[in-house]
Amino acid sequence: MIRFEKASVTYPGGVHALRDITLQIPDGQMMVIVGLSGAGKSTLIRTINGLVQPTSGDVTIDGRSIRHARGRELREIRGRIGMIFQTFNLVKRTTVLNNVLMGRLHATPSWRSVIGRYRADDVEIAMQALERVGIVDKAYVRASNLSGGQQQRVGIARALAQQPKILLADEPVASLDPPTSHVVMRDLQRINRELGITTIVNLHFLDLAKVYGERIIGLRGGELVYDGTAAHADENVFRDIYGRSLTADDVLEPVPAV
Amino acid sequence: MTAATPAVQRPPRPKRSLAVPAGLLGAILITLWAASEQFGIGFDIAAILEDLSKGSLILTEVLQPNFAFFPRTIEPMIETIQMAIIAATIGCAIALPAGFLASRVTAPGRISLAVTRSILNVIRALPDLLYAMVFVTALSIGPLAGILALIFFNIGVGAKLLSETVDAVDRGPIEAADAAGSTHVQMVRTGVFPQVLPNYVAFSLYVFELNIRASTVIGIVGAGGIGNTLNAQMGFFNFNNVGLIILELFILVFVIELISIQLRRRLT
Numbered sequence: 155m156i157r158f159e160k161a162s163v164t165y166p167g168g169v170h171a172l173r174d175i176t177l178q179i180p181d182g183q184m185m186v187i188v189g190l191s192g193a194g195k196s197t198l199i200r201t202i203n204g205l206v207q208p209t210s211g212d213v214t215i216d217g218r219s220i221r222h223a224r225g226r227e228l229r230e231i232r233g234r235i236g237m238i239f240q241t242f243n244l245v246k247r248t249t250v251l252n253n254v255l256m257g258r259l260h261a262t263p264s265w266r267s268v269i270g271r272y273r274a275d276d277v278e279i280a281m282q283a284l285e286r287v288g289i290v291d292k293a294y295v296r297a298s299n300l301s302g303g304q305q306q307r308v309g310i311a312r313a314l315a316q317q318p319k320i321l322l323a324d325e326p327v328a329s330l331d332p333p334t335s336h337v338v339m340r341d342l343q344r345i346n347r348e349l350g351i352t353t354i355v356n357l358h359f360l361d362l363a364k365v366y367g368e369r370i371i372g373l374r375g376g377e378l379v380y381d382g383t384a385a386h387a388d389e390n391v392f393r394d395i396y397g398r399s400l401t402a403d404d405v406l407e408p409v410p411a412v
Numbered sequence: 413m414t415a416a417t418p419a420v421q422r423p424p425r426p427k428r429s430l431a432v433p434a435g436l437l438g439a440i441l442i443t444l445w446a447a448s449e450q451f452g453i454g455f456d457i458a459a460i461l462e463d464l465s466k467g468s469l470i471l472t473e474v475l476q477p478n479f480a481f482f483p484r485t486i487e488p489m490i491e492t493i494q495m496a497i498i499a500a501t502i503g504c505a506i507a508l509p510a511g512f513l514a515s516r517v518t519a520p521g522r523i524s525l526a527v528t529r530s531i532l533n534v535i536r537a538l539p540d541l542l543y544a545m546v547f548v549t550a551l552s553i554g555p556l557a558g559i560l561a562l563i564f565f566n567i568g569v570g571a572k573l574l575s576e577t578v579d580a581v582d583r584g585p586i587e588a589a590d591a592a593g594s595t596h597v598q599m600v601r602t603g604v605f606p607q608v609l610p611n612y613v614a615f616s617l618y619v620f621e622l623n624i625r626a627s628t629v630i631g632i633v634g635a636g637g638i639g640n641t642l643n644a645q646m647g648f649f650n651f652n653n654v655g656l657i658i659l660e661l662f663i664l665v666f667v668i669e670l671i672s673i674q675l676r677r678r679l680t
């Protein structure tokens with residue numbers, strides 16, 4: 155269970171990225187966060203693994219506060235939270251397998267990482283993660299030689315190799331074309347359902363949010379303005395979240411009016 | 413065809429900044445000042461050309477290398493290559509962690525960043541010749557003093573080049589490593605090191621090449637290698653022999669450059 159208790163984030167420039175967020179995310183849920191850019195989606199996701207610290211309030215995971223965690227404790231919490239990024243954040247000059255093995259760092263002693271000798275068990279976990287996203291054949295290919303969709307699947311495999319309880323995805327399909335976007339979203343959905351990993355996804359395409367989100371929350375100006383099921387989230391709800399009428403840019407594939 | 417009326421008026425062209433021409437003019441004036449007879453060192457092209465004609469005697473001899481001298485250059489030349497390899501290996505091995513400590517991106521803290529940068533600045537401020545003089549005085553004449561001098565020179569150059577490369581890496585993998593619960597060392601090793609590895613290899617070869625060239629200078633103060641031979645032959649006014657040594661050095665540096673181009677092509 156992830157619990158936000160009146161969590162606020164104010165950046166050094168004085169920007170209020172999150173205001174008084176109170177939120178509970180039960181284990182195993184697939185939650186989608188929608189909102190305009192700058193609404194605080196990325197910040198909210200990053201407060202869960204402590205990449206951004208709340209300036210007031212608290213975020214707890216299974217009762218453990220992320221806010222005061224430092225050093226070993228923080229790394230331990232982060233080790234159980236996988237993260238997927240809009241720009242994939244792969245090391246392009248090294249192999250796919252080496253990238254996925256980054257997911258095993260939290261369980262690997264530093265000296266092993268320095269000489270680049272991972273345990274056989276960890277290599278096996280990484281290979282299984284690649285199998286789950288269907289690109290194990292690319293294990294020894296350089297990451298730069300993969301297409302965008304394949305690179306994002308490497309990103310997912312890296313997160314899975316952590317054997318996480320929680321998966322965070324920050325705009326995972328924003329750099330991909332529509333068909334690939336669906337492939338990646340289906341991967342995330344399958345992982346959520348089959349492995350029971352709590353999955354939190356930032357999206358700005360409303361049609362994707364409705365299709366894949368079990369629960370949708372809406373952010374506007376750092377405030378929580380909607381929290382409900384995907385079935386409930388109709389056009390009026392999204393209009394309210396965005397604070398303006400919707401346009402074709404807000405959906406991945408505009409549905410032609412029949 | 414008439415162009416459509418634009419909906420938005422085009423902005424007026426901004427006024428050109430005078431900074432560039434002013435800076436250029438300033439640079440020219442300062443150079444003239446430095447070269448002037450009255451305030452500077454009296455840089456006179458006519459006089460240089462006149463002196464060069466006197467030097468042409470030496471130049472003609474240098475351009476006619478004495479190949480009979482070759483056997484006597486083999487041993488010191490090998491010594492120079494050995495010195496350059498040892499110093500480049502040790503110097504670049506030390507420059508690797510030093511370079512990471514000296515970059516804002518990978519330094520573990522502000523204090524260590526400031527301390528490492530200060531130390532490296534001091535190391536780099538001293539020229540290779542000065543290091544050679546210090547170690548020759550401290551240890552006696554010979555290649556060991558030369559190797560130590562080159563090591564310090566290599567740490568300075570290698571760490572500087574590496575830290576500037578690290579400053580420019582893609583930060584994405586760093587965020588990914590942090591998010592995956594890595595330690596600082598693991599983040600540097602897995603997220604940054606593979607990004608800069610090809611550059612690091614290229615720097616190391618460049619440093620090796622610099623060492624071959626530097627060995628001629630540090631040999632003058634007795635730090636071993638071909639520099640000693642070169643200095644002696646200049647002292648005896650055997651400029652045909654000097655010409656041969658210069659030719660050999662030229663070929664050596666050229667070959668290293670070829671190897672380094674091949675290696676870099678394979679790595680990137």
